[in-house]
Amino acid sequence: MKYSAIQNYINGQFVPASTTRTIDVISPVDGTKLSTVPMSSSKDLDQAVKAAKAAFPAWSKTPIKERVQVFFKYKYLIEKHLKELSELCTEENGKTYNESVAEIEKCVELAEFATSLPQLITGEVLEVSKGVECRTEHAPLGVIASIVPFNFPSMVPNWTIPNAIALGNCMIIKPSEKVPLSCGRLAELLKEAGLPDGVFNVVHGDVEIVEAICDHPDIEAVSFVGSTKVAKIVYQRATHNYKRCLALGGAKNHLMVLPDAIPAMTAQNVAASMSGCAGQRCMAASAMVAVGSVEHIIEKICEEARKIIPGQNLGAVINKASQERIESYITEAEKNGAKILVDGRRTKVDGKENGTYVGPTVIDYVTPDMSVAKEEIFGPVISIMRTNTVDEALAIENANPYGNAASVFTQNGGMARYIIDRASAGMIGVNVGVPVPREPFSFGGWNESKFGVGDITGKSSIEFWTKLKKSTTKWNPEAGINWMS
Numbered sequence: 001m002k003y004s005a006i007q008n009y010i011n012g013q014f015v016p017a018s019t020t021r022t023i024d025v026i027s028p029v030d031g032t033k034l035s036t037v038p039m040s041s042s043k044d045l046d047q048a049v050k051a052a053k054a055a056f057p058a059w060s061k062t063p064i065k066e067r068v069q070v071f072f073k074y075k076y077l078i079e080k081h082l083k084e085l086s087e088l089c090t091e092e093n094g095k096t097y098n099e100s101v102a103e104i105e106k107c108v109e110l111a112e113f114a115t116s117l118p119q120l121i122t123g124e125v126l127e128v129s130k131g132v133e134c135r136t137e138h139a140p141l142g143v144i145a146s147i148v149p150f151n152f153p154s155m156v157p158n159w160t161i162p163n164a165i166a167l168g169n170c171m172i173i174k175p176s177e178k179v180p181l182s183c184g185r186l187a188e189l190l191k192e193a194g195l196p197d198g199v200f201n202v203v204h205g206d207v208e209i210v211e212a213i214c215d216h217p218d219i220e221a222v223s224f225v226g227s228t229k230v231a232k233i234v235y236q237r238a239t240h241n242y243k244r245c246l247a248l249g250g251a252k253n254h255l256m257v258l259p260d261a262i263p264a265m266t267a268q269n270v271a272a273s274m275s276g277c278a279g280q281r282c283m284a285a286s287a288m289v290a291v292g293s294v295e296h297i298i299e300k301i302c303e304e305a306r307k308i309i310p311g312q313n314l315g316a317v318i319n320k321a322s323q324e325r326i327e328s329y330i331t332e333a334e335k336n337g338a339k340i341l342v343d344g345r346r347t348k349v350d351g352k353e354n355g356t357y358v359g360p361t362v363i364d365y366v367t368p369d370m371s372v373a374k375e376e377i378f379g380p381v382i383s384i385m386r387t388n389t390v391d392e393a394l395a396i397e398n399a400n401p402y403g404n405a406a407s408v409f410t411q412n413g414g415m416a417r418y419i420i421d422r423a424s425a426g427m428i429g430v431n432v433g434v435p436v437p438r439e440p441f442s443f444g445g446w447n448e449s450k451f452g453v454g455d456i457t458g459k460s461s462i463e464f465w466t467k468l469k470k471s472t473t474k475w476n477p478e479a480g481i482n483w484m485s
């Protein structure tokens, strides 16, 4: 085992969990056993909540301009340790080193945004009647929790850590049991950056801890990022217990390719979007709707896909179960009459025979009723459907239950606007394969890709992580009394 057994991080210390149940952490790159992760119990969560609750009065009373000093240092520390964090990310998640570097650079941007929060959360003040002033302030919520998925071991935790903490909350994070190492390292960097003990805590585990978070009376708000199936469970359970909840779910992102699209650029974007991070991005292109005569672009997409080499510029998928699930989708589509133009099944990487790889896969002549057209595959696979008109393409996009992202490839601005207005997704791209809104814009989908109000990052996250205090004051007796004062 490459690393020592993983422990929880509570009140500024690594501590063993109260249970003996653990699961192995296996690198998808080559099957190496990296560590073991404890499946903590609700007793461990209680300890973390106790520490966070004890830290809250002092942390929430620290002025925000002081609180964000931690994130200036944290940003610097992430930059300083970029190589080490990227290597760890690749080891536990399986994405390529370059993709991990991009992920860690995104963490830098997320920390940077948090340092701008003092500029963004100034309240409002107005004389609302003679001599009477009303003013608003953003108050932190208290102890909050963040539950995260496997596909971005550092970035998704950093969607919530800097903003929630800079806004004065104390946090418990529950990493994915598949990639539990990065969060421990982030805890160390936060401590080195000067974050007081108890403000940030890590509790490892699976369903039991997630349920305990949703039920805990001292946790005020829960953010969740993961599959739609679990997002629904978490949203229902947390809100049933009167907590604030924002739960981001899965996706099935459609790219609409029009005949006037620039062929080379479109092909490069489509291939990169479907294969980046081995297709394990909630913003990955998973379905493409070819409108009219775009044969020449499909050919180029296949050319681009063939340049993507597993183990070189394509990472591994998270585990064997995922590899088998993705391959079975491809096989089922083939049986149902779709044509496999580029086939990534049965991929082996020399010297990494125990790694879990799926090569880039392009499936053509998919019909909207097939599973590959409807379901999230979460692998480097694109399913191409063909239509004659933009309205038919939009009908397919609108019919899918998710709504994270959609993109159009065209040179016609009017047509792009027509599609922006009608696509049913929270994040839309024009000639962009992965339309992630960078800071200060916020990240969040629609429909079954998100449950709850607001977005998880950027300015929109301020409303989620704070509550508004409104004070009405009068200091001048001459102002008199009327029904409004």
Ligand code: NAD
Binding pocket: 147, 148, 149, 150, 151, 156, 174, 175, 176, 177, 205, 206, 207, 210, 211, 225, 226, 227, 228, 230, 231, 233, 248, 249, 250, 251, 281, 282, 376, 378, 404, 445, 449
């Ligand atoms: P997942 O839903 O299986 O797991 C997410 C978290 O929930 C993990 O911490 C896991 O331990 C926990 N969990 C799993 N099953 C549970 C259950 N039955 N009850 C309670 N908790 C449970 O997701 P994943 O496989 O880790 O991540 C991939 C999914 O996340 C994809 O669907 C992807 O689209 C989605 N995702 C969405 C976004 C977004 O912004 N919308 C971002 C990243 C990932």
